[in-house]
Amino acid sequence: MTEPLTAAAPLWRPLALADAPRLAALLAVCEAADGGVGAVPSAADVREDLSAPGIDLDAGTTSVWCGDEPTAYATTRVRERSGPVHQLALDIAVHPAHRTGPVIRRLVDWCRSTGARRHHELYDGVPLELHIRTHHGRGWLAEALDGAGYRRERSYRGLRVDLHRENQRLAGAPAIPDGTEIVPFDDALDAPLLAARNAIFAHNWGSAPMTARTWRHTITGDPCFRPGTSFLLLSRRNRDILCYLLSTEPGGVSADRELYLANAGTQPALHGRGLYRAVFTHTLVRAKEQGYRWAVADVDTTNPMATGGFYERMGLRPFRTWTTHVLPFTPQPRRPSP
Ligand SMILES: CC(C)(COP(=O)(O)OP(=O)(O)OC[C@H]1O[C@@H](n2cnc3c(N)ncnc32)[C@H](O)[C@@H]1OP(=O)(O)O)[C@@H](O)C(=O)NCCC(=O)NCCS
Known part of the structure:
Protein backbone atom coordinates (compact mmCIF):
# COMPACT_ATOMS: atom_id res chain seq x y z
CA MET A 1 0.00 0.00 0.00
CA TYR A 156 -30.90 7.67 -9.81
CA ARG A 157 -31.75 4.10 -8.88
CA GLY A 158 -29.48 1.42 -10.23
CA LEU A 159 -31.38 -1.80 -10.99
CA ARG A 160 -30.22 -5.09 -12.40
CA VAL A 161 -31.51 -8.50 -13.40
CA ASP A 162 -29.64 -11.79 -13.39
CA LEU A 163 -30.33 -13.02 -16.93
CA HIS A 164 -29.14 -16.55 -16.12
CA ARG A 165 -31.86 -16.90 -13.50
CA GLU A 166 -34.59 -14.90 -15.18
CA ASN A 167 -36.47 -17.31 -17.46
CA GLN A 168 -40.13 -16.52 -17.20
CA ARG A 169 -40.16 -13.06 -18.79
CA LEU A 170 -37.40 -13.77 -21.27
CA ALA A 171 -38.85 -16.83 -22.95
CA GLY A 172 -40.09 -16.66 -26.54
CA ALA A 173 -40.02 -13.81 -29.02
CA PRO A 174 -41.23 -10.47 -27.64
CA ALA A 175 -44.25 -8.91 -29.33
CA ILE A 176 -43.36 -6.16 -31.81
CA PRO A 177 -45.95 -3.52 -32.77
CA ASP A 178 -47.51 -3.95 -36.23
CA GLY A 179 -45.74 -2.13 -39.05
CA THR A 180 -42.39 -2.06 -37.23
CA GLU A 181 -39.19 -4.06 -37.13
CA ILE A 182 -36.35 -4.29 -34.61
CA VAL A 183 -32.80 -4.15 -35.96
CA PRO A 184 -29.40 -4.07 -34.27
CA PHE A 185 -27.42 -0.85 -34.52
CA ASP A 186 -25.65 -0.32 -37.82
CA ASP A 187 -23.30 2.51 -38.75
CA ALA A 188 -25.67 3.48 -41.58
CA LEU A 189 -28.20 4.43 -38.87
CA ASP A 190 -25.75 6.54 -36.85
CA ALA A 191 -26.67 10.01 -38.18
CA PRO A 192 -30.47 9.47 -38.06
CA LEU A 193 -30.09 8.01 -34.58
CA LEU A 194 -28.25 11.11 -33.35
CA ALA A 195 -31.02 13.28 -34.83
CA ALA A 196 -33.67 11.11 -33.10
CA ARG A 197 -31.77 11.28 -29.80
CA ASN A 198 -31.48 15.06 -29.92
CA ALA A 199 -35.21 15.43 -30.65
CA ILE A 200 -36.22 12.98 -27.90
CA PHE A 201 -33.94 14.55 -25.27
CA ALA A 202 -34.65 18.18 -26.21
CA HIS A 203 -36.42 18.86 -22.90
CA ASN A 204 -34.72 16.34 -20.61
CA TRP A 205 -32.97 17.68 -17.50
CA GLY A 206 -29.20 17.66 -17.83
CA SER A 207 -29.25 17.03 -21.60
CA ALA A 208 -27.86 19.29 -24.28
CA PRO A 209 -27.96 18.62 -28.03
CA MET A 210 -24.99 16.43 -28.93
CA THR A 211 -22.70 17.19 -31.84
CA ALA A 212 -21.72 14.35 -34.20
CA ARG A 213 -18.23 14.44 -32.67
CA THR A 214 -19.41 14.02 -29.07
CA TRP A 215 -21.99 11.42 -30.05
CA ARG A 216 -19.47 9.31 -31.92
CA HIS A 217 -16.86 9.64 -29.22
CA THR A 218 -19.00 9.01 -26.17
CA ILE A 219 -21.75 6.76 -27.55
CA THR A 220 -21.51 4.77 -30.79
CA GLY A 221 -17.73 4.98 -31.24
CA ASP A 222 -16.93 4.20 -27.59
CA PRO A 223 -15.06 0.87 -27.20
CA CYS A 224 -17.66 -0.12 -24.56
CA PHE A 225 -20.54 0.27 -27.02
CA ARG A 226 -22.14 -3.04 -28.07
CA PRO A 227 -23.80 -2.57 -31.47
CA GLY A 228 -24.99 -6.19 -31.59
CA THR A 229 -26.92 -5.73 -28.33
CA SER A 230 -28.24 -2.24 -29.14
CA PHE A 231 -31.56 -2.16 -30.92
CA LEU A 232 -33.68 0.27 -32.90
CA LEU A 233 -37.37 -0.03 -33.63
CA LEU A 234 -38.00 1.19 -37.18
CA SER A 235 -41.18 1.84 -39.12
CA ARG A 236 -41.33 -0.67 -41.97
CA ARG A 237 -42.59 1.94 -44.40
CA ASN A 238 -39.90 4.66 -44.12
CA ARG A 239 -37.41 3.11 -41.70
CA ASP A 240 -37.98 6.03 -39.33
CA ILE A 241 -36.44 5.50 -35.89
CA LEU A 242 -39.35 5.19 -33.47
CA CYS A 243 -37.53 3.93 -30.38
CA TYR A 244 -34.05 2.77 -29.44
CA LEU A 245 -32.05 1.23 -26.61
CA LEU A 246 -28.25 1.42 -26.73
CA SER A 247 -26.06 -0.81 -24.58
CA THR A 248 -22.49 -0.83 -23.37
CA GLU A 249 -20.26 -3.35 -21.60
CA PRO A 250 -18.28 -1.24 -19.11
CA GLY A 251 -14.86 -2.59 -18.25
CA GLY A 252 -14.89 -5.05 -21.15
CA VAL A 253 -15.76 -8.75 -21.27
CA SER A 254 -15.58 -10.47 -17.86
CA ALA A 255 -16.67 -13.83 -16.47
CA ASP A 256 -19.94 -12.28 -15.25
CA ARG A 257 -20.67 -10.23 -18.35
CA GLU A 258 -22.65 -7.07 -17.60
CA LEU A 259 -24.74 -5.29 -20.21
CA TYR A 260 -25.38 -1.68 -19.28
CA LEU A 261 -28.59 -0.24 -20.71
CA ALA A 262 -27.13 3.17 -21.33
CA ASN A 263 -29.36 5.28 -23.47
CA ALA A 264 -33.01 4.90 -24.53
CA GLY A 265 -35.70 6.94 -26.13
CA THR A 266 -39.06 6.86 -27.89
CA GLN A 267 -40.27 9.58 -30.24
CA PRO A 268 -42.40 11.92 -28.07
CA ALA A 269 -45.54 11.49 -30.21
CA LEU A 270 -45.38 7.72 -29.59
CA HIS A 271 -44.86 7.65 -25.82
CA GLY A 272 -46.97 5.24 -23.81
CA ARG A 273 -47.71 2.79 -26.64
CA GLY A 274 -45.42 -0.03 -25.53
CA LEU A 275 -42.56 0.65 -27.98
CA TYR A 276 -39.89 0.83 -25.30
CA ARG A 277 -41.25 -2.29 -23.60
CA ALA A 278 -40.88 -4.16 -26.92
CA VAL A 279 -37.29 -2.98 -27.49
CA PHE A 280 -36.35 -3.51 -23.84
CA THR A 281 -37.65 -7.11 -23.80
CA HIS A 282 -35.98 -7.86 -27.14
CA THR A 283 -32.67 -6.52 -25.79
CA LEU A 284 -32.80 -8.67 -22.65
CA VAL A 285 -33.66 -11.81 -24.64
CA ARG A 286 -30.77 -11.21 -27.05
CA ALA A 287 -28.38 -10.32 -24.19
CA LYS A 288 -29.17 -13.61 -22.50
CA GLU A 289 -28.58 -15.50 -25.77
CA GLN A 290 -25.27 -13.67 -26.19
CA GLY A 291 -24.05 -14.84 -22.78
CA TYR A 292 -24.52 -11.76 -20.63
CA ARG A 293 -25.23 -12.47 -17.00
CA TRP A 294 -26.43 -9.05 -15.84
CA ALA A 295 -28.52 -6.32 -17.42
CA VAL A 296 -28.13 -3.04 -15.51
CA ALA A 297 -29.91 0.31 -15.77
CA ASP A 298 -29.65 3.55 -13.78
CA VAL A 299 -32.95 5.39 -13.83
CA ASP A 300 -33.84 8.91 -12.80
CA THR A 301 -36.12 8.66 -9.74
CA THR A 302 -38.26 11.50 -11.11
CA ASN A 303 -39.02 9.53 -14.31
CA PRO A 304 -42.70 8.51 -14.06
CA MET A 305 -42.00 5.27 -15.92
CA ALA A 306 -39.34 4.30 -13.40
CA THR A 307 -41.44 5.25 -10.39
CA GLY A 308 -44.37 3.36 -11.94
CA GLY A 309 -42.56 0.07 -11.36
CA PHE A 310 -41.86 -0.94 -14.98
CA TYR A 311 -38.33 -2.17 -14.27
CA GLU A 312 -39.43 -4.23 -11.27
CA ARG A 313 -42.17 -5.78 -13.39
CA MET A 314 -39.43 -6.76 -15.84
CA GLY A 315 -37.53 -8.54 -13.06
CA LEU A 316 -34.91 -5.86 -12.22
CA ARG A 317 -34.04 -5.21 -8.59
CA PRO A 318 -32.40 -2.13 -7.01
CA PHE A 319 -28.74 -2.48 -5.98
CA ARG A 320 -27.30 1.06 -5.95
CA THR A 321 -28.23 4.72 -5.91
CA TRP A 322 -26.50 7.62 -7.61
CA THR A 323 -26.74 11.30 -6.74
CA THR A 324 -26.00 14.24 -9.01
C1 LIG B 1 -38.62 6.52 -21.09
C2 LIG B 1 -39.21 6.27 -22.49
C3 LIG B 1 -38.09 5.67 -23.36
C4 LIG B 1 -40.37 5.26 -22.39
O1 LIG B 1 -40.78 4.96 -23.71
P1 LIG B 1 -42.28 4.53 -24.09
O2 LIG B 1 -42.21 3.90 -25.45
O3 LIG B 1 -43.18 5.68 -23.90
O4 LIG B 1 -42.57 3.43 -22.98
P2 LIG B 1 -43.68 2.27 -23.07
O5 LIG B 1 -44.95 2.80 -23.67
O6 LIG B 1 -43.10 1.05 -23.72
O7 LIG B 1 -43.92 1.96 -21.56
C5 LIG B 1 -42.98 1.17 -20.82
C6 LIG B 1 -43.55 0.96 -19.44
O8 LIG B 1 -43.54 2.18 -18.71
C7 LIG B 1 -44.86 2.51 -18.30
N1 LIG B 1 -44.98 3.95 -18.52
C8 LIG B 1 -44.70 4.65 -19.64
N2 LIG B 1 -44.93 5.96 -19.44
C9 LIG B 1 -45.35 6.08 -18.16
C10 LIG B 1 -45.76 7.17 -17.36
N3 LIG B 1 -45.77 8.44 -17.83
N4 LIG B 1 -46.14 6.92 -16.09
C11 LIG B 1 -46.13 5.69 -15.59
N5 LIG B 1 -45.77 4.59 -16.30
C12 LIG B 1 -45.39 4.80 -17.57
C13 LIG B 1 -45.78 1.72 -19.19
O9 LIG B 1 -46.99 1.43 -18.55
C14 LIG B 1 -44.97 0.48 -19.43
O10 LIG B 1 -45.06 -0.41 -18.34
P3 LIG B 1 -45.85 -1.82 -18.50
O11 LIG B 1 -45.33 -2.42 -19.76
O12 LIG B 1 -45.50 -2.60 -17.29
O13 LIG B 1 -47.29 -1.41 -18.60
C15 LIG B 1 -39.76 7.60 -23.09
O14 LIG B 1 -40.63 8.18 -22.15
C16 LIG B 1 -38.69 8.60 -23.47
O15 LIG B 1 -38.13 8.55 -24.56
N6 LIG B 1 -38.41 9.59 -22.58
C17 LIG B 1 -37.40 10.64 -22.88
C18 LIG B 1 -35.97 10.09 -22.87
C19 LIG B 1 -35.64 9.38 -21.57
O16 LIG B 1 -35.96 9.84 -20.48
N7 LIG B 1 -34.98 8.21 -21.70
C20 LIG B 1 -34.63 7.39 -20.54
C21 LIG B 1 -33.31 7.72 -19.96
S1 LIG B 1 -31.94 7.22 -20.98
Whole structure:
Protein backbone atom coordinates (compact mmCIF):
# COMPACT_ATOMS: atom_id res chain seq x y z
CA MET A 1 0.00 0.00 0.00
CA THR A 2 1.26 3.52 -0.76
CA GLU A 3 2.13 5.87 2.12
CA PRO A 4 -0.55 8.38 3.15
CA LEU A 5 -0.18 11.75 1.49
CA THR A 6 2.01 14.27 3.23
CA ALA A 7 2.44 17.92 2.38
CA ALA A 8 6.02 17.37 1.17
CA ALA A 9 5.85 14.10 -0.75
CA PRO A 10 3.17 14.29 -3.42
CA LEU A 11 3.57 15.72 -6.86
CA TRP A 12 0.58 17.53 -8.37
CA ARG A 13 0.48 17.57 -12.15
CA PRO A 14 -1.97 17.42 -15.08
CA LEU A 15 -2.91 13.99 -16.36
CA ALA A 16 -1.46 12.46 -19.54
CA LEU A 17 -2.91 9.75 -21.80
CA ALA A 18 -0.04 7.47 -20.81
CA ASP A 19 -1.39 7.51 -17.21
CA ALA A 20 -4.47 5.48 -18.25
CA PRO A 21 -3.29 2.02 -17.03
CA ARG A 22 -2.28 3.40 -13.62
CA LEU A 23 -5.52 5.36 -13.29
CA ALA A 24 -7.53 2.21 -14.13
CA ALA A 25 -5.67 0.39 -11.33
CA LEU A 26 -6.41 3.29 -8.96
CA LEU A 27 -10.10 3.22 -9.89
CA ALA A 28 -10.27 -0.54 -9.23
CA VAL A 29 -8.91 0.00 -5.70
CA CYS A 30 -11.29 2.94 -5.13
CA GLU A 31 -14.31 1.00 -6.35
CA ALA A 32 -13.49 -2.02 -4.17
CA ALA A 33 -13.27 0.29 -1.14
CA ASP A 34 -16.52 2.03 -2.12
CA GLY A 35 -18.53 -1.18 -2.14
CA GLY A 36 -17.94 -2.48 -5.64
CA VAL A 37 -21.28 -1.35 -7.06
CA GLY A 38 -19.98 0.88 -9.85
CA ALA A 39 -18.38 -0.44 -13.02
CA VAL A 40 -14.58 -0.56 -13.04
CA PRO A 41 -13.26 0.91 -16.30
CA SER A 42 -10.43 -0.74 -18.19
CA ALA A 43 -7.27 1.17 -19.17
CA ALA A 44 -8.78 1.55 -22.67
CA ASP A 45 -11.94 3.05 -21.16
CA VAL A 46 -9.91 5.53 -19.11
CA ARG A 47 -7.87 6.47 -22.16
CA GLU A 48 -11.09 7.05 -24.07
CA ASP A 49 -12.47 9.23 -21.27
CA LEU A 50 -9.30 11.30 -21.20
CA SER A 51 -9.57 11.84 -24.97
CA ALA A 52 -13.22 12.88 -24.87
CA PRO A 53 -14.37 16.19 -26.36
CA GLY A 54 -14.41 18.81 -23.62
CA ILE A 55 -11.43 17.33 -21.73
CA ASP A 56 -8.26 19.44 -21.81
CA LEU A 57 -5.50 17.39 -20.21
CA ASP A 58 -3.11 20.29 -19.64
CA ALA A 59 -5.57 22.99 -18.61
CA GLY A 60 -8.45 20.97 -17.15
CA THR A 61 -7.10 17.98 -15.20
CA THR A 62 -4.93 17.45 -12.15
CA SER A 63 -3.52 14.44 -10.32
CA VAL A 64 -1.52 13.62 -7.22
CA TRP A 65 1.41 11.19 -7.36
CA CYS A 66 3.52 9.42 -4.78
CA GLY A 67 6.43 8.21 -6.89
CA ASP A 68 4.98 6.24 -9.81
CA GLU A 69 1.58 5.73 -8.18
CA PRO A 70 -1.37 8.08 -8.64
CA THR A 71 -3.22 8.62 -5.36
CA ALA A 72 -5.88 11.02 -6.61
CA TYR A 73 -7.06 12.91 -9.66
CA ALA A 74 -9.75 15.29 -10.84
CA THR A 75 -11.04 16.25 -14.28
CA THR A 76 -13.25 19.04 -15.64
CA ARG A 77 -15.19 18.52 -18.84
CA VAL A 78 -16.81 21.40 -20.70
CA ARG A 79 -19.72 20.96 -23.09
CA GLU A 80 -19.28 21.49 -26.80
CA ARG A 81 -22.41 23.67 -26.71
CA SER A 82 -23.38 25.52 -23.59
CA GLY A 83 -27.20 25.45 -23.83
CA PRO A 84 -29.04 27.97 -21.60
CA VAL A 85 -27.01 26.74 -18.61
CA HIS A 86 -23.53 25.33 -19.11
CA GLN A 87 -23.41 22.07 -17.14
CA LEU A 88 -19.74 21.31 -16.69
CA ALA A 89 -18.95 17.75 -15.58
CA LEU A 90 -16.42 16.96 -12.86
CA ASP A 91 -14.82 13.71 -11.79
CA ILE A 92 -12.82 13.08 -8.62
CA ALA A 93 -11.13 9.90 -7.40
CA VAL A 94 -8.97 9.46 -4.29
CA HIS A 95 -7.18 6.30 -3.15
CA PRO A 96 -8.85 5.07 0.08
CA ALA A 97 -5.59 5.43 2.04
CA HIS A 98 -5.32 9.10 1.05
CA ARG A 99 -8.85 10.38 1.74
CA THR A 100 -7.83 13.08 4.17
CA GLY A 101 -9.87 16.27 4.56
CA PRO A 102 -7.15 18.56 3.17
CA VAL A 103 -6.62 16.45 0.02
CA ILE A 104 -10.33 16.10 -0.74
CA ARG A 105 -10.95 19.82 -0.09
CA ARG A 106 -8.03 20.80 -2.28
CA LEU A 107 -9.37 18.69 -5.15
CA VAL A 108 -12.89 20.08 -4.70
CA ASP A 109 -11.51 23.65 -4.62
CA TRP A 110 -9.35 22.95 -7.68
CA CYS A 111 -12.47 21.72 -9.54
CA ARG A 112 -14.35 24.90 -8.63
CA SER A 113 -11.63 27.32 -9.72
CA THR A 114 -10.61 25.35 -12.83
CA GLY A 115 -14.22 24.75 -13.86
CA ALA A 116 -15.05 28.45 -13.46
CA ARG A 117 -11.97 29.51 -15.43
CA ARG A 118 -12.65 27.12 -18.32
CA HIS A 119 -16.30 28.20 -18.39
CA HIS A 120 -15.43 31.90 -18.55
CA GLU A 121 -12.97 31.28 -21.37
CA LEU A 122 -15.71 29.65 -23.47
CA TYR A 123 -19.13 30.81 -22.36
CA ASP A 124 -18.67 34.04 -20.40
CA GLY A 125 -22.07 35.48 -19.46
CA VAL A 126 -23.87 32.10 -19.60
CA PRO A 127 -24.93 30.65 -16.21
CA LEU A 128 -22.66 27.83 -15.03
CA GLU A 129 -23.40 24.70 -13.02
CA LEU A 130 -20.74 22.25 -11.88
CA HIS A 131 -22.09 18.67 -11.96
CA ILE A 132 -20.62 15.58 -10.33
CA ARG A 133 -22.11 12.15 -9.58
CA THR A 134 -21.50 9.90 -6.59
CA HIS A 135 -22.92 6.48 -5.80
CA HIS A 136 -24.06 5.46 -2.33
CA GLY A 137 -20.64 3.99 -1.46
CA ARG A 138 -18.97 7.38 -1.91
CA GLY A 139 -20.29 9.12 1.19
CA TRP A 140 -16.82 10.59 1.79
CA LEU A 141 -17.09 12.59 -1.43
CA ALA A 142 -20.80 13.42 -1.08
CA GLU A 143 -20.15 14.96 2.34
CA ALA A 144 -17.21 17.00 1.04
CA LEU A 145 -19.43 18.29 -1.78
CA ASP A 146 -22.17 19.19 0.74
CA GLY A 147 -19.54 21.13 2.69
CA ALA A 148 -18.50 22.99 -0.46
CA GLY A 149 -22.06 24.16 -1.11
CA TYR A 150 -23.20 21.62 -3.73
CA ARG A 151 -26.92 20.70 -3.81
CA ARG A 152 -27.99 17.08 -4.03
CA GLU A 153 -30.05 17.75 -7.14
CA ARG A 154 -31.14 14.40 -8.61
CA SER A 155 -30.99 10.77 -7.66
CA TYR A 156 -30.90 7.67 -9.81
CA ARG A 157 -31.75 4.10 -8.88
CA GLY A 158 -29.48 1.42 -10.23
CA LEU A 159 -31.38 -1.80 -10.99
CA ARG A 160 -30.22 -5.09 -12.40
CA VAL A 161 -31.51 -8.50 -13.40
CA ASP A 162 -29.64 -11.79 -13.39
CA LEU A 163 -30.33 -13.02 -16.93
CA HIS A 164 -29.14 -16.55 -16.12
CA ARG A 165 -31.86 -16.90 -13.50
CA GLU A 166 -34.59 -14.90 -15.18
CA ASN A 167 -36.47 -17.31 -17.46
CA GLN A 168 -40.13 -16.52 -17.20
CA ARG A 169 -40.16 -13.06 -18.79
CA LEU A 170 -37.40 -13.77 -21.27
CA ALA A 171 -38.85 -16.83 -22.95
CA GLY A 172 -40.09 -16.66 -26.54
CA ALA A 173 -40.02 -13.81 -29.02
CA PRO A 174 -41.23 -10.47 -27.64
CA ALA A 175 -44.25 -8.91 -29.33
CA ILE A 176 -43.36 -6.16 -31.81
CA PRO A 177 -45.95 -3.52 -32.77
CA ASP A 178 -47.51 -3.95 -36.23
CA GLY A 179 -45.74 -2.13 -39.05
CA THR A 180 -42.39 -2.06 -37.23
CA GLU A 181 -39.19 -4.06 -37.13
CA ILE A 182 -36.35 -4.29 -34.61
CA VAL A 183 -32.80 -4.15 -35.96
CA PRO A 184 -29.40 -4.07 -34.27
CA PHE A 185 -27.42 -0.85 -34.52
CA ASP A 186 -25.65 -0.32 -37.82
CA ASP A 187 -23.30 2.51 -38.75
CA ALA A 188 -25.67 3.48 -41.58
CA LEU A 189 -28.20 4.43 -38.87
CA ASP A 190 -25.75 6.54 -36.85
CA ALA A 191 -26.67 10.01 -38.18
CA PRO A 192 -30.47 9.47 -38.06
CA LEU A 193 -30.09 8.01 -34.58
CA LEU A 194 -28.25 11.11 -33.35
CA ALA A 195 -31.02 13.28 -34.83
CA ALA A 196 -33.67 11.11 -33.10
CA ARG A 197 -31.77 11.28 -29.80
CA ASN A 198 -31.48 15.06 -29.92
CA ALA A 199 -35.21 15.43 -30.65
CA ILE A 200 -36.22 12.98 -27.90
CA PHE A 201 -33.94 14.55 -25.27
CA ALA A 202 -34.65 18.18 -26.21
CA HIS A 203 -36.42 18.86 -22.90
CA ASN A 204 -34.72 16.34 -20.61
CA TRP A 205 -32.97 17.68 -17.50
CA GLY A 206 -29.20 17.66 -17.83
CA SER A 207 -29.25 17.03 -21.60
CA ALA A 208 -27.86 19.29 -24.28
CA PRO A 209 -27.96 18.62 -28.03
CA MET A 210 -24.99 16.43 -28.93
CA THR A 211 -22.70 17.19 -31.84
CA ALA A 212 -21.72 14.35 -34.20
CA ARG A 213 -18.23 14.44 -32.67
CA THR A 214 -19.41 14.02 -29.07
CA TRP A 215 -21.99 11.42 -30.05
CA ARG A 216 -19.47 9.31 -31.92
CA HIS A 217 -16.86 9.64 -29.22
CA THR A 218 -19.00 9.01 -26.17
CA ILE A 219 -21.75 6.76 -27.55
CA THR A 220 -21.51 4.77 -30.79
CA GLY A 221 -17.73 4.98 -31.24
CA ASP A 222 -16.93 4.20 -27.59
CA PRO A 223 -15.06 0.87 -27.20
CA CYS A 224 -17.66 -0.12 -24.56
CA PHE A 225 -20.54 0.27 -27.02
CA ARG A 226 -22.14 -3.04 -28.07
CA PRO A 227 -23.80 -2.57 -31.47
CA GLY A 228 -24.99 -6.19 -31.59
CA THR A 229 -26.92 -5.73 -28.33
CA SER A 230 -28.24 -2.24 -29.14
CA PHE A 231 -31.56 -2.16 -30.92
CA LEU A 232 -33.68 0.27 -32.90
CA LEU A 233 -37.37 -0.03 -33.63
CA LEU A 234 -38.00 1.19 -37.18
CA SER A 235 -41.18 1.84 -39.12
CA ARG A 236 -41.33 -0.67 -41.97
CA ARG A 237 -42.59 1.94 -44.40
CA ASN A 238 -39.90 4.66 -44.12
CA ARG A 239 -37.41 3.11 -41.70
CA ASP A 240 -37.98 6.03 -39.33
CA ILE A 241 -36.44 5.50 -35.89
CA LEU A 242 -39.35 5.19 -33.47
CA CYS A 243 -37.53 3.93 -30.38
CA TYR A 244 -34.05 2.77 -29.44
CA LEU A 245 -32.05 1.23 -26.61
CA LEU A 246 -28.25 1.42 -26.73
CA SER A 247 -26.06 -0.81 -24.58
CA THR A 248 -22.49 -0.83 -23.37
CA GLU A 249 -20.26 -3.35 -21.60
CA PRO A 250 -18.28 -1.24 -19.11
CA GLY A 251 -14.86 -2.59 -18.25
CA GLY A 252 -14.89 -5.05 -21.15
CA VAL A 253 -15.76 -8.75 -21.27
CA SER A 254 -15.58 -10.47 -17.86
CA ALA A 255 -16.67 -13.83 -16.47
CA ASP A 256 -19.94 -12.28 -15.25
CA ARG A 257 -20.67 -10.23 -18.35
CA GLU A 258 -22.65 -7.07 -17.60
CA LEU A 259 -24.74 -5.29 -20.21
CA TYR A 260 -25.38 -1.68 -19.28
CA LEU A 261 -28.59 -0.24 -20.71
CA ALA A 262 -27.13 3.17 -21.33
CA ASN A 263 -29.36 5.28 -23.47
CA ALA A 264 -33.01 4.90 -24.53
CA GLY A 265 -35.70 6.94 -26.13
CA THR A 266 -39.06 6.86 -27.89
CA GLN A 267 -40.27 9.58 -30.24
CA PRO A 268 -42.40 11.92 -28.07
CA ALA A 269 -45.54 11.49 -30.21
CA LEU A 270 -45.38 7.72 -29.59
CA HIS A 271 -44.86 7.65 -25.82
CA GLY A 272 -46.97 5.24 -23.81
CA ARG A 273 -47.71 2.79 -26.64
CA GLY A 274 -45.42 -0.03 -25.53
CA LEU A 275 -42.56 0.65 -27.98
CA TYR A 276 -39.89 0.83 -25.30
CA ARG A 277 -41.25 -2.29 -23.60
CA ALA A 278 -40.88 -4.16 -26.92
CA VAL A 279 -37.29 -2.98 -27.49
CA PHE A 280 -36.35 -3.51 -23.84
CA THR A 281 -37.65 -7.11 -23.80
CA HIS A 282 -35.98 -7.86 -27.14
CA THR A 283 -32.67 -6.52 -25.79
CA LEU A 284 -32.80 -8.67 -22.65
CA VAL A 285 -33.66 -11.81 -24.64
CA ARG A 286 -30.77 -11.21 -27.05
CA ALA A 287 -28.38 -10.32 -24.19
CA LYS A 288 -29.17 -13.61 -22.50
CA GLU A 289 -28.58 -15.50 -25.77
CA GLN A 290 -25.27 -13.67 -26.19
CA GLY A 291 -24.05 -14.84 -22.78
CA TYR A 292 -24.52 -11.76 -20.63
CA ARG A 293 -25.23 -12.47 -17.00
CA TRP A 294 -26.43 -9.05 -15.84
CA ALA A 295 -28.52 -6.32 -17.42
CA VAL A 296 -28.13 -3.04 -15.51
CA ALA A 297 -29.91 0.31 -15.77
CA ASP A 298 -29.65 3.55 -13.78
CA VAL A 299 -32.95 5.39 -13.83
CA ASP A 300 -33.84 8.91 -12.80
CA THR A 301 -36.12 8.66 -9.74
CA THR A 302 -38.26 11.50 -11.11
CA ASN A 303 -39.02 9.53 -14.31
CA PRO A 304 -42.70 8.51 -14.06
CA MET A 305 -42.00 5.27 -15.92
CA ALA A 306 -39.34 4.30 -13.40
CA THR A 307 -41.44 5.25 -10.39
CA GLY A 308 -44.37 3.36 -11.94
CA GLY A 309 -42.56 0.07 -11.36
CA PHE A 310 -41.86 -0.94 -14.98
CA TYR A 311 -38.33 -2.17 -14.27
CA GLU A 312 -39.43 -4.23 -11.27
CA ARG A 313 -42.17 -5.78 -13.39
CA MET A 314 -39.43 -6.76 -15.84
CA GLY A 315 -37.53 -8.54 -13.06
CA LEU A 316 -34.91 -5.86 -12.22
CA ARG A 317 -34.04 -5.21 -8.59
CA PRO A 318 -32.40 -2.13 -7.01
CA PHE A 319 -28.74 -2.48 -5.98
CA ARG A 320 -27.30 1.06 -5.95
CA THR A 321 -28.23 4.72 -5.91
CA TRP A 322 -26.50 7.62 -7.61
CA THR A 323 -26.74 11.30 -6.74
CA THR A 324 -26.00 14.24 -9.01
CA HIS A 325 -24.47 17.09 -7.00
CA VAL A 326 -24.78 20.56 -8.51
CA LEU A 327 -23.01 23.81 -7.68
CA PRO A 328 -24.69 26.74 -9.46
CA PHE A 329 -22.83 29.96 -10.21
CA THR A 330 -24.51 33.29 -10.79
CA PRO A 331 -23.17 34.87 -13.99
CA GLN A 332 -20.97 37.88 -13.27
CA PRO A 333 -21.84 40.98 -15.30
CA ARG A 334 -19.24 41.62 -17.99
CA ARG A 335 -16.80 44.37 -17.09
CA PRO A 336 -17.26 47.44 -19.29
CA SER A 337 -14.33 47.95 -21.65
CA PRO A 338 -12.04 50.75 -20.53
C1 LIG B 1 -38.62 6.52 -21.09
C2 LIG B 1 -39.21 6.27 -22.49
C3 LIG B 1 -38.09 5.67 -23.36
C4 LIG B 1 -40.37 5.26 -22.39
O1 LIG B 1 -40.78 4.96 -23.71
P1 LIG B 1 -42.28 4.53 -24.09
O2 LIG B 1 -42.21 3.90 -25.45
O3 LIG B 1 -43.18 5.68 -23.90
O4 LIG B 1 -42.57 3.43 -22.98
P2 LIG B 1 -43.68 2.27 -23.07
O5 LIG B 1 -44.95 2.80 -23.67
O6 LIG B 1 -43.10 1.05 -23.72
O7 LIG B 1 -43.92 1.96 -21.56
C5 LIG B 1 -42.98 1.17 -20.82
C6 LIG B 1 -43.55 0.96 -19.44
O8 LIG B 1 -43.54 2.18 -18.71
C7 LIG B 1 -44.86 2.51 -18.30
N1 LIG B 1 -44.98 3.95 -18.52
C8 LIG B 1 -44.70 4.65 -19.64
N2 LIG B 1 -44.93 5.96 -19.44
C9 LIG B 1 -45.35 6.08 -18.16
C10 LIG B 1 -45.76 7.17 -17.36
N3 LIG B 1 -45.77 8.44 -17.83
N4 LIG B 1 -46.14 6.92 -16.09
C11 LIG B 1 -46.13 5.69 -15.59
N5 LIG B 1 -45.77 4.59 -16.30
C12 LIG B 1 -45.39 4.80 -17.57
C13 LIG B 1 -45.78 1.72 -19.19
O9 LIG B 1 -46.99 1.43 -18.55
C14 LIG B 1 -44.97 0.48 -19.43
O10 LIG B 1 -45.06 -0.41 -18.34
P3 LIG B 1 -45.85 -1.82 -18.50
O11 LIG B 1 -45.33 -2.42 -19.76
O12 LIG B 1 -45.50 -2.60 -17.29
O13 LIG B 1 -47.29 -1.41 -18.60
C15 LIG B 1 -39.76 7.60 -23.09
O14 LIG B 1 -40.63 8.18 -22.15
C16 LIG B 1 -38.69 8.60 -23.47
O15 LIG B 1 -38.13 8.55 -24.56
N6 LIG B 1 -38.41 9.59 -22.58
C17 LIG B 1 -37.40 10.64 -22.88
C18 LIG B 1 -35.97 10.09 -22.87
C19 LIG B 1 -35.64 9.38 -21.57
O16 LIG B 1 -35.96 9.84 -20.48
N7 LIG B 1 -34.98 8.21 -21.70
C20 LIG B 1 -34.63 7.39 -20.54
C21 LIG B 1 -33.31 7.72 -19.96
S1 LIG B 1 -31.94 7.22 -20.98
